[in-house]
Amino acid sequence: MEHLGARLTRISPGCVHIELPSRPEVTQQHGYFHAGATSAIADSAGGYAGFTLFGPDSSVLTVEYKINLLAPAEGDYLEAVGTVLKAGRTLTVCQLEVFAVEGDRRTLVATGQQTLIQIEARAER
Amino acid sequence: MEHLGARLTRISPGCVHIELPSRPEVTQQHGYFHAGATSAIADSAGGYAGFTLFGPDSSVLTVEYKINLLAPAEGDYLEAVGTVLKAGRTLTVCQLEVFAVEGDRRTLVATGQQTLIQIEARAER
Amino acid sequence: MEHLGARLTRISPGCVHIELPSRPEVTQQHGYFHAGATSAIADSAGGYAGFTLFGPDSSVLTVEYKINLLAPAEGDYLEAVGTVLKAGRTLTVCQLEVFAVEGDRRTLVATGQQTLIQIEARAER
Amino acid sequence: MEHLGARLTRISPGCVHIELPSRPEVTQQHGYFHAGATSAIADSAGGYAGFTLFGPDSSVLTVEYKINLLAPAEGDYLEAVGTVLKAGRTLTVCQLEVFAVEGDRRTLVATGQQTLIQIEARAER
Numbered sequence: 265m266e267h268l269g270a271r272l273t274r275i276s277p278g279c280v281h282i283e284l285p286s287r288p289e290v291t292q293q294h295g296y297f298h299a300g301a302t303s304a305i306a307d308s309a310g311g312y313a314g315f316t317l318f319g320p321d322s323s324v325l326t327v328e329y330k331i332n333l334l335a336p337a338e339g340d341y342l343e344a345v346g347t348v349l350k351a352g353r354t355l356t357v358c359q360l361e362v363f364a365v366e367g368d369r370r371t372l373v374a375t376g377q378q379t380l381i382q383i384e385a386r387a388e389r
Numbered sequence: 390m391e392h393l394g395a396r397l398t399r400i401s402p403g404c405v406h407i408e409l410p411s412r413p414e415v416t417q418q419h420g421y422f423h424a425g426a427t428s429a430i431a432d433s434a435g436g437y438a439g440f441t442l443f444g445p446d447s448s449v450l451t452v453e454y455k456i457n458l459l460a461p462a463e464g465d466y467l468e469a470v471g472t473v474l475k476a477g478r479t480l481t482v483c484q485l486e487v488f489a490v491e492g493d494r495r496t497l498v499a500t501g502q503q504t505l506i507q508i509e510a511r512a513e514r
Numbered sequence: 515m516e517h518l519g520a521r522l523t524r525i526s527p528g529c530v531h532i533e534l535p536s537r538p539e540v541t542q543q544h545g546y547f548h549a550g551a552t553s554a555i556a557d558s559a560g561g562y563a564g565f566t567l568f569g570p571d572s573s574v575l576t577v578e579y580k581i582n583l584l585a586p587a588e589g590d591y592l593e594a595v596g597t598v599l600k601a602g603r604t605l606t607v608c609q610l611e612v613f614a615v616e617g618d619r620r621t622l623v624a625t626g627q628q629t630l631i632q633i634e635a636r637a638e639r
Numbered sequence: 640m641e642h643l644g645a646r647l648t649r650i651s652p653g654c655v656h657i658e659l660p661s662r663p664e665v666t667q668q669h670g671y672f673h674a675g676a677t678s679a680i681a682d683s684a685g686g687y688a689g690f691t692l693f694g695p696d697s698s699v700l701t702v703e704y705k706i707n708l709l710a711p712a713e714g715d716y717l718e719a720v721g722t723v724l725k726a727g728r729t730l731t732v733c734q735l736e737v738f739a740v741e742g743d744r745r746t747l748v749a750t751g752q753q754t755l756i757q758i759e760a761r762a763e764r
Contacts, residue, residue, distance in 0.1 A: 267414055268425075289392055299451055300393075300429030307424060326424055327730060328754055330455035330580040330627060330705055332607045334600045349625055350584040354729065355702060355756065357582045357625065375599055375607065377580060377627050379703055379754065381730065452605060453629055455580055455705040455752060457732045459725040474750055475709045479604065480577060480631065482707045482750065500724055500732065502705060502752050504578055504629065506605065517664055518675075539642055549682060549701055550643075554675030576674055580705035 270305050272312065278348035280312040285341045297337035302344075302362050302374050306331060309346030310358035310378040317351045323383045324356075331360065331376035339366035342373070349377075356380045395430050397437065403473035405437040410466045422462035427469075427487050427499050431456060434471030435483035435503040442476045448508045449481075456485065456501035464491035467498070474502075481505045520555050522562065528598035530562040535591045547587035552594075552612050552624050556581055559596030560608035560628040567601045573633045574606075581610065581626035589616035592623070599627075606630040645680050647687065653723035655687040660716045672712035677719075677737050677749050681706060684721030685733035685753040692726045698758045699731075706735065706751035714741035717748070724752075731755040 268290055274281035282305045284290060290301040307329055315324045345361045360376035393415055399406035407430045409415060415426040432454055440449045470486045485501035518540055524531035532555045534540060540551040557579055565574045595611045610626035643665055649656035657680045659665060665676040682704055690699045720736045735751035 298429070299432060300425065303428055303432070304423070304425030307428070326458050328455065328457040328703070328732075330453065332453040332600075332627060332629060333451050334607060350582075350622065357584060357703075359625075372600065375609075375627065377582060377625065379582060453578070453607075457725075457752060457754060459732060475707075475747065482578075482709060484750075497725065500734075500752065502707060502750065504707060548679070550675065550679030553678055553682070554673070557674060557678070576708050578705065578707040580703065582703040583701050 268301055268304060270308070275312070275316060277316050278313055278351070280309050280316065280346050282309045282344045283341050286339065295338055297342055297364070299333055302333065302337050302342060303331050305342060305344040306346070306360040306362050306374060306376050307378065309344040310360050311346070311380060313346035313348050313358050314351070314356040314380040317348060317356070318382050321384060324380050325383055327355070327379040327381050329360065329376055329378035331374055333374050335371060335373045337362070337364045337373040339364035341365055354382060356382065393426055393429060395433070400437070400441060402441050403438055403476070405434050405441065405471050407434045407469045408466050411464065420463055422467055424458055427458065427462050427467060428456050430467060430469040431471070431485040431487050431499060431501050432503065434469040435485050436471070436505060438471035438473050438483050439476070439481040439505040442473060442481070443507050446509060449505050450508055452480070452504040452506050454485065454501055454503035456499055458499050460496060460498045462487070462489045462498040464489035466490055479507060481507065518551055518554060520558070525562070525566060527566050528563055528601070530559050530566065530596050532559045532594045533591050536589065545588055547592055549583055552583065552587050552592060553581050555592060555594040556596070556610040556612050556624060556626050557628065559594040560610050561596070561630060563596035563598050563608050564601070564606040564630040567598060567606070568632050571634060575631050575633055577605070577629040577631050579610065579626055579628035581624055583624050585621060585623045587612070587614045587623040589614035591615055604632060606632065643676055643679060645683070650687070650691060652691050653688055653726070655684050655691065655721045657684045657719045658716050661714065670713055672717055672739070674708055677708065677712050677717060678706050680717060680719040681721070681735040681737050681749060681751050682753065684719040685735050686721070686755060688721035688723050688733050689726070689731040689755040692723060692731070693757050696759060699755050700758055702730070702754040702756050704735065704751055704753035706749055708749050710746060710748045712737070712739045712748040714739035716740055729757060731757065
């Protein structure tokens with residue numbers, strides 16, 4: 265995430281926001297954010313959202329996610345929001361949203377759903 | 390894709406391979422490839438696979454994809470394979486696979502499914 | 515849908531509710547609703563939600579959906595809610611939720627995301 | 640499944656086939672199979688495929704699945720094929736395919752991907 269230039273901007277129990285400013289490394293020739301960057305911050309936001317609810321000795325892995333790319337991702341920055349929909353002992357399900365922000369305008373550019381697994385130290389998928 | 394260091398290694402009608410060598414920019418502290426890099430080359434391989442079947446004036450957009458991360462992505466390089474399962478006039482569905490290759494060993498590390506839309510010049514989603 | 519015993523209980527632009535009462539045909543030996551029934555009403559709720567926004571000569575087909583089954587679906591009835599997240603000229607994306615209702619208690623038992631395609635009379639996918 | 644009129648026609652380790660004959664209860668006015676029936680047998684085929692690889696005291700639950708409906712499902716019967724792609728201690732991932740069979744003709748009408756969880760006796764998701 266850091267290598268993309270993204271950063272955590274809000275952390276609350278079960279909800280995390282990540283912002284990714286527009287930079288040549290994450291945009292195409294037309295100035296749109298790469299789908300890969302959009303997906304990566306969505307996946308990370310969900311993973312961190314799950315992590316806020318897990319125990320201190322746990323780590324988290326993405327089992328799978330599904331994402332719909334709704335509109336060209338263009339703007340000053342992207343904001344990904346990961347929200348826990350259901351937290352379980354083993355599996356946790358998150359909603360993923362990505363907004364493109366340009367000045368005052370905030371457009372939903374991607375929406376997804378993700379399954380996480382909580383891994384105890386030494387445990388295995 | 391290029392900014393990740395990935396390159397197309399095989400192109401045939403309805404099937405495209407992409408390789409991504411292990412590099413610090415796309416791996417974590419433990420040497421595993423980032424999930425974001427794995428997903429990005431899977432999505433690209435599917436998009437290019439669809440593109441091989443489209444007309445000269447068309448472009449292609451990812452409508453959505455779903456990916457399962459099956460195992461840690463560790464090795465000399467990742468190989469993503471995108472294969473068209475059903476090509477339609479408007480929508481095309483691809484299978485996505487990502488293998489981690491280390492020496493002779495090839496491990497399936499991610500599997501997915503993707504929907505593409507063919508866009509005529511000037512058309513719109 | 516009718517053959518399952520389900521019925522539309524709320525229709526507004528971009529949002530449709532469907533209820534499915536508990537009956538032996540749609541439940542298992544333990545009284546849980548079948549996953550197939552849960553998924554079917556979720557898919558239908560999304561399809562009808564999209565349909566509320568389409569033109570009079572259009573029909574709607576499900577391109578794909580993804581659903582997470584979060585908890586055992588047990589109760590007096592299931593309520594599926596389909597909500598349009600993004601309506602496009604060709605493609606529409608919906609959020610799908612299914613709640614199990616038992617007396618006063620309402621539990622989210624499934625959550626999903628769906629892509630629809632609007633089909634003009636005589637058109638084709 | 641039985642209430643739909645479906646039956647297991649092939650069981651091997653990691654792969655299960657289910658057939659669903661055309662009947663008024665599972666088809667629409669035009670003779671197409673309901674998407675709900677198509678999805679239900681796909682989900683069941685994957686679940687049973689996973690189950691063939693699990694221990695005697697285990698049961699299996701669908702965590703999530705994603706399915707693309709590729710073509711109208713029309714024919715004498717549907718055949719769903721569930722194939723394990725990756726079997727894990729906790730989670731198992733399956734490929735789902737549904738074919739419509741009419742005489743000699745076999746058409747892929749749906750393709751999907753599914754995550755299963757193996758549940759020990761008394762354990763919980």
